[in-house]
Amino acid sequence: MSADKKTKTGHKKTKAGERLTKIMTDYYVDLHKGANKGKFVVWGAIIIPAELLKGFDSVVFAVPESHAATRAAKALGPMQCEKAEQMSYSMDLCSYARIDIGTAFDGGKGSPTFGLPKPDLLISNNNNCSLLVKWFDVYHREWGTPHFILDVPFCYESQKKKDLNYIIDQYHDLIRILEEMTGEKLDMEKVQEALNYTNEALKHWKRFISFAANRPSGITAFDSFVQMAPILTMRGTPELAEHFKFLADETEERVEAGIFPIPNERYRLLWDNIAPWHQLRKMSSRLAKLGANIVSASYTYCFGSLEGNFDPYHYEGSDPLWALARMQNTTICPTGLGLRCKAMSEAIERIGIDGVVFASNRSCKVYSLMQMDQQKYISEKCGIPTVMIDVDHADVRKYSEENAFLRIEALLESIGARRAGA
Amino acid sequence: MNFTEYAQIAQDGYFTPVEGQIQILKSRLQEHDFTPFEADGCVRNVGVILSGILPPPSSISEAIENAGLRVVGNDIASLFRSYSYTPEATGDPGEYYVDFYQNHYPCTTILHSSDRRIDALQDLIGERKAQGFMFIGEKFCEYEYFEIPYLEKLLKDKGVNVLSLEFSIDDDQNIGTFKTRIEAFSELMEE
Amino acid sequence: MRALAPGELEHSRECGLTKVLTVGVDSGSNTTKVAVMRNGTIIGSGVTFTGYSAEKSWKRLLEDVLSDLGVDMSSVGRIVSTGYGRNVVGIADKAITEITCHAAGAHFLDSSIRSIIDVGGQDSKFIALDGNGRVENFAMNDKCAAGTGRFLEVMARALEVDLDKFGEISLQSENPARISSLCTVFAESEVVSLISKGESRENIIAGIHEAIASRITSMINRVGVRCPVLMAGGVAKNIGVVKALERELGADIKVLETAQVNGAIGAAVLAAAIEG
16 A cells, blocks of 8 residues: 555555554464464453563463454444343443453454453453453453452552552562463563563654644544554564654654645644544544644553653663553553643643543543543633543444534634634 | 331431431430331332442332332442441551451452452342342442343342342432332242 | 123123223323223223323223223222333222233233333333243343333434334335434434435434334343244334344244233233232
8 A cells, every 4th residue: 555545534544554554463363373372361451561471471461451442443342332231231331341341252253353362361450440350350250260450559649659669569479470370480681671662662652642742733643542552462562662663753754744634733632531432533534624633632641651741651771570560650540630630731731732622431430530620620720622522432322423523613613712812 | 127217327327427427326226116127018028138339219228118028138338348347446547447458348349359249249148038139230330230240140040039220310200110120020029 | 802792791790790890001101001801801902192190091091991891980890000100090909010011911912922022102121921921030221222112202203204104114214324322312313413414214214213123132132032022012013113123133023913002901911810
């Protein structure tokens, strides 16, 4: 495919977009191949220390949340949700969970990646979503798979030393369990190496998402949502670092060449919540027609940034377990309102945001619960218009496009009115 | 005392300082004659266990008791699961809470206790000779909903009938549909 | 439904059986239904809109049905009430839920029935029966995914089509429109947007039926379908919904003439069984 091929959104399909498809396909093929060869399969929540698993040659890593997002983006969400609902899982449960449970108990049918290979160990944590622990418990009960729960203290301020040590202690438990179950000794040098790859990848990810500050923006949040897949599944690999370098380089070239996704950009918006996976094309193209671009999203910082800050964390080569424990306090979920508001208001200032779309999402309680207070804070502190819309990140059956756009368009009108009055 | 009244007293305590709670309980103990409760027109005595985070709205508790069901136990997080174990007071609040959480009755929301929960619940049902298990849930992404399908299957296989009722805040005004479910559940257990 | 044969009532009176009729009253949210039974046979029934006063409507309906049979209240023995308004039927000997009544009605009319789908005005229900016609399990719709008669009414209004024609019109559709929202308020806005895009009525109506069928099937599968399946309630008259449900479920669905009064029939059957 040529770089000039146009997507349905109207902007040119990037080489990084094509490359992404390839590396993700390779990842899923390797995952299944590895499992077939008898490798030890870990299912993990997105924020668990994936680099630690790289210290074991015999371990492969699968991420149900990312897998569910992939299926939602391919319009397969409702079908898999219904399977779970028919097994009596409430339709009010997180749509990622319903998609995953529906797919897993149907042997991966209807999934473009043939589902995930069955796990030997489940690792969850209560710091991106405590409900996720119950979701993994479903498999623990049904299949008898052992379930390791990382307990990460919620923070209202910078991570405390005792909390950090508490997390490190749990890593030692996890290492012991993995060593016992795999029969392999952890190679800490490989963990160190993995951390270096992640660090390198995050450096380029930061370069990539920073092009949002360009006017017009060099990226849309929709591009960055899609490019998140490998950061959730392939952390600690050279392929991830290479890919993000490629992505940032290409974006830089395009910006220098004056190629922008929304050249007639009049409204620069920030998105707060998980990506609306089933609406990526529809929403971005409808916004484009209105001269609006969601240039950035809090969600794209959900890995690698620390509490109270959107910027990815830079690892400087200290003890790997220490660094991995430090990174458990990310900016999005396990932090108090004050830290979330601080991170968002700094980003609004830095990127130059005209308005914020808070996507209230009943499927993601942890993300959505504070949004009303956050909206109030941001409107007052940053003095920009904001709007709250209803979205379910992966279940299109709970979303009304007209309802959402009525409010988004009102937001754009209010931005316009302020400019006219200024 | 019926469950509706009992749950109301317990809930009154949620927003009352402890001194006030002691006073409420003392006066209730004095005025109550504690004769076994008979529901209106209740000739049957079908025992059920209520489960959930909070007790159901009182209109629902009443509907349950008026449908000829007797609440023989509760597995409600804010009631039985909370007071099932009370640590010894040692004068050290830290020690008290370590004991409180370590020995807490297994609860859906206490994530690490999940393995013990199913057994504890089955013991409760067996001990109280309950024929039915009624789950009262809040219509949202909630912990229990991940457990209910497994629990429902397990209990049904053991001959325990299960009914799930889902509420949204302010659902009281739409009580008709809940009454139908509760009464049908009672009729289903009628011999 | 047949009227009493001449002299039949007199004969009963002579035998000291003055109260020979048992009655089932199904006071629903939208319609009220009455069934009258004598000696194990349903001899009369009727349907009317519930309207503002549930009490007035069941009384008037019962009087009309009895008067058509050439009798009055003095011939009525046991009465069982059911439906949303089951507790407003003051003279009833017993109030029983429509879940139990539908099961009794279906079992009485066709003892082979193992599953009942009842789509009423306000809610939808699925009832699984054991081999003896007793309720073994049931499910009711989630409030956020109501596939009900009321939903169809709202849609009929938006489309300016007579609801009675919905079934027939939908059968002409070759390409049913896709309506994905579970919430009926969202679904209505989807329909409005389909209308404004110029989608044909038959495709929209067929799409509505498929959406309802999909919600109801989801509810059914939580309990598990067993054949034969009977559909009861007013919506059973809509052939479009029945066909869509058959496709979704992968099972044949029986619809009897008496679909709408099935609950009232069950209530009359249960009234006859009351002892003493």
